Amino acid sequence: MRMKPVHLRKLAAITEVKGKALFSKNFIIMPIFSLGFTFLMKAVYGAGAEGTSDMSAYALALGVLMNILMEGVYCTAAALAEEKEKNTLRTLMTSSVNGLEFFLGSLSPVVLMSTVVNVLCAFIAGFEMGLSQWISFLAITVACSAISAVIGMIFGIFSKTQVSAGTITTPALIVFMMVPMFSGFSGTLERLSELLFTGIIFHAIANINNSLPSTDIKGILVLAAEFLISVAVFLALYRKNGFER
């Protein structure tokens, strides 16, 4: 993708429309589901262990994972697929919107909404944090939301319809979710989990709960690498196909 100027006027318009689309019935179910899932996990794991912060952290970690994946990956992919399915993407591209403006305008509301829902999940889970822990939590969830949204864009490039977006993102969502969830049962999964952004955030919440730094240098490097790799893969695919194959 050749670097093109980003017009704030266009970016604001795209962000607003994409943000409103997230509240449509197709997509709003995802954050509601994540909030409900966190509530359920809190109820299940917190039952009989009143006041156990480990349980709150676990419920929060599951809720945040669910949210980041469903909103970041699924909603981004499905929203891009919907634009292709309804032929509005081509109309946008021939109405003076460049690829970078569309990319940023599509990502920013997803990252923002995902962050807000993550914060709500923390309250629902009853996970108490000090200021520095909040900063650490927000930093890592924003980074992971951005990575998942870029991955969602990659899936979106391959999806022609919303249905196909659902079909091709599902296996990836399962892998990203299950590997950190079951990392405690297998050394291989544990090592793999350390290399996934979902694993980093899953363990980061546990670390915050234990008053430890949310992640280490290795975790930061993994997040940076995954962000850069996903952006590079996106750019390579975009250069080859545009947003439409």
Add this chain to the structure above:
Amino acid sequence: MNEHYISIRHLSKKFSKDFVLKDVSAELGKGEILGFLGPSGAGKTTTIKILTGQLRPTSGEAEVLGIPCDRIDERIYEQIGIVTDVSGVYERMSVYDNLKYFARLLNVPLKEIDPLLKRIGLYEHRKKPASKLSKGQTQRLILARAILHRPKVLFLDEPTSGLDPSTALEVHKLLMELKDEGMSIFLTTHNMEEATKLCSHVALLNEGVIVEYGSPEEICLKYNKVKKYRVQLTDGSRHLLEQSSQTAEKIASWMDSGRIETLHSCEPTLETVFLEVTGRELQ
């Protein structure tokens, strides 16, 4: 000399092994309507896609507003409007919000939306979700969006295809108004009546090749080799007569005796010209 807003020179496009456009040349000046007329698969949509930077030509050159088509970017998109058969609308958004979105993208003052909605007859439906519009209303919304920023050049790919006759007439009226306001329009159609009525120039396209190019009148007159007249007399009888001195005498005598009900010259239409040149029907 009229400024050329579109200039196409020896344009060819090949998909796999097949040429869909072969050595096509045409020009469109300010305030003109150029029609590419041909049946499905003739290369009309391919031409629009090349001119709007969505496809690259295999050979030849095409310029829009002086910019080669393979270098078209946002600056040119801000000066052109495009209506194709795959132009979409945001179905969940209202008619007004659809236009508001594009007004913000194209830096058009929002106060210009309502007059435009009135002009295209959608003002009463401005709060309606686009998904609830009829096909004709949707097509008018797409057209409104394409002209919202007052483009210098408007590309229309079969704009009245599938519309009922009254809606098609409204679209024709709007296009003539836009032309009179100085907008240049590149129109593809397989409707010869539409082309004859609207276009300053037409290119008859068959299998990627322009087989005739000129004004509709010029083309029709060129193929008016055997001049014929259709006469209906007051007794109900009908006569098709070739031009000759005998025919002139016969018509004169019928006129003298007041027996002529109707009298028409029978020039070929674009459709009959197309059929004569290619052996194919337009529809």
